[in-house]
Amino acid sequence: MISCTEFILAYNELFKFLDRKYGRNAVVDFWLYISDNFLTNLDRLVSEKGIKGMAEYWTHTLTEEKADYTMTVGKNSFEIRMKQCPSVGLMNKKGVVKYPFYCDHCDVLYRRIIEKHGFRYEINYEDREKGVCSLKVTRNG
């Protein structure tokens, strides 16, 4: 069984595999599939609770992943400052070859859901090697 603690390594391998065999667009297509077919819990939370739903989703996932981050939740905005991404941290620790566009999955997977519900989604990759980034969501209008 590929353990939860090995999942990130397995997903990284999947991205590399798809890119090598079918090109970068095939990786993006896979991310779109995961966003539409697997992240239905985030979609439901944002649809029902808006920004509070985002906070609920990421508090749950980032706590379980033991991420080093801060979260700011406002009436019309939501922000995560990732000090060290747990996925990037694990890959660095294990010394595996990272998929060069690994971090882009957070843009493709989540933007699609967040924007659908009337929010603006911005992600800024400050240091892909160290896993430092920020995500900002603001309510449209």
Next chain:
Amino acid sequence: MPTKIHKDFHGALSAGFQYLAEKYGQGDLEEYLELCAQNIYGRLAEEIKKDGLQALEKYWQEIFSLEEAKFRIKREQSEIKLIVAECPALVHIKQAGYPVYKDFCAQCRIINSVIARMTGLESTVKSDQTRARCTQTFKTK
């Protein structure tokens, strides 16, 4: 108190297997799992070559305890068996309501066979995916 882990990763992996098999075929899923075995479990294979079956016992004990699985390990001089009474991955995927890929257990069959190839051992996996049970065996040739 067990360490909390992000078990939804099992569901994401199942979705990945389904996507690969349906879009690109079973052969690609198998090729991908072979790569996973080589790139993720190479260190474990090295430890098995160095320390024998006790390295595998240590690994299984750690991973399956962390995942809060119902399991037991039976080790003899030339053989080790992992008896999983309740696979934590399958149980979580079903409880969370995610779709289970029809041959989710392929991961254990293929990864174990590659580890066996790397270490000069023989491996078998007898699984009952519907009941979330399996017996995994490694033995010396």
